[in-house]
Amino acid sequence: MNRRAAQLLQWYDDHHRLFPWRVTPSERARGILADPYRVWLSEIMLQQTTVEAVKPYFQAFVARWPTVGALAAASDDDVMRAWAGLGYYSRARNLKKCAEIVANELNGEFPSTIEGLKALPGIGDYTAAAIAAIAFDRPAAVVDGNVERVVTRLFAISTPLPAAKSEIRAKVQAITPTNRPGDFAQGMMDLGAMICTPRRPACVLCPVNDDCRVLGEGDPELYPVKAPKKDRPVRQGAAFVAISSSGSVFLRKRPASGLLGGMAEVPCTDWTARRDGDTSADAAPFPARWSASGSISHVFTHFELRLSVYRAENVAEKIADNGWWASPDELPDEALPTVMKKAIAAAIPDAFKAA
DNA sequence: TATCCGTGGAT
DNA sequence: TATCCAAGGAT
Incomplete structure (x- = not known):
């Protein structure tokens, strides 16, 4: 040896x-x-x-x-x-x-x-x-x-x-x-x-x-010598936290591949590098009494995301059929990536706090 | 080879 | 606050 x-x-x-x-x-x-x-x-x-x-x-x-x-x-x-x-x-x-x-x-x-x-x-x-x-x-x-x-x-x-x-x-x-x-x-x-x-x-x-x-x-x-890193662009969009009369949150499943593939999300607009994209409540996936609920920022490996968060209460559960409603008890156990937990927490501050 | 793909802690 | 970076892989 x-x-x-x-x-x-x-x-x-x-x-x-x-x-x-x-x-x-x-x-x-x-x-x-x-x-x-x-x-x-x-x-x-x-x-x-x-x-x-x-x-x-x-x-x-x-x-x-x-x-x-x-x-x-x-x-x-x-x-x-x-x-x-x-x-x-x-x-x-x-x-x-x-x-x-x-x-x-x-x-x-x-x-x-x-x-x-x-x-x-x-x-x-x-x-x-x-x-x-x-x-x-x-x-x-x-x-x-x-x-x-x-x-x-x-x-x-x-x-x-x-x-x-x-x-x-x-x-x-x-x-x-x-x-x-x-x-x-x-x-x-x-x-x-x-x-x-x-x-x-x-x-x-x-x-x-x-x-x-x-x-x-x-x-x-x-050492080690490393090649220079690329800069990190900013993308922006809007996230919509719909809350039913029983306090459940509407979630969807993201496509199986790509960013956060197969994980759960609240409805979002596209995440675009353009500054003229619609991040207002007009871009919501379905009509409801949307109100601005702050914004969150999240850093991914190759871009930074800034999301405007909207919330609506007493949303009829039948209004959306391409996802599911997660009760407050179930929410912490859903397959939610950190950026989605941030968005939900902006709309529901105690959503992920220990009971 | 270059780009995409998360998160949180250390400095 | 900004940057780095931590037992990398797929395409």
Whole structure:
């Protein structure tokens, strides 16, 4: 084993983080293996998402659906409701598809190879390598944002991301040991999260600081070099919160693909970058006594949305038939993305407050 | 390769 | 307040 890997593994033994989905190094040494289902579920949830945000969702999912078979047997709507608030909802749609394939076509067993894993929906280069290494002890090159940062610093790779990805992957493959590749991968990610951080890295505590090119000759904070980001345009529209005489709110289901695909919404106008779009009550989906109820702003990855919110009370439930009416009790459990909860809260301030 | 796709916490 | 960014994938 190369010296970097040995030092990294020793550091991981001493300083690894504990997570509900993780098997500790000592457990692994005693022959306890990670459950591929839990590894897969956690890796999907952790894509572009912080550990603290994932923890309660992971616990709720494994409590409700302990096996891939149980998840495959769940309804699509139940899965989307359980995912609501975590973001990137295509992950939830692909999660369900993947569970069905594994449960129904693969005898309930996840593939152990990169190729087999990558063939499944929602599993790309990173996740395939992570599952192969962590759940099956395959010496796969696991490259996430943490590893990109660690490796560009270790080897002083100044090619901007994402062009540097292939170069980084080759370096990671070269230093990945055949013994304990899963612990090595998790150790590299822990190192990036705790020591080799984006700002003010704790190089004095780093187990491989004696072999880091950037630390010797430059400023680690300048790595990785990234391509410049695009600016974020503003779009605007109007949202309409219709309330029935019993206090229920009218909801619709969004189209299955695209932004917030398959999630619930209150009726909205188009979200347009144009400034001359109609965001008045005249744009309402059906006639009612609409009154202005403030506005909300929500930042997506590639645009900022400003919504004028209108509310109407005592709306006859028969007036709209392309959705459903959610009672105050049901509302918090609907598959509502955060932007929709904001819009509803602007019209009904206590809609999502604990009873 | 570039773009689309959420959310919330840290700085 | 503005920006970054966190265990990326699909197209």
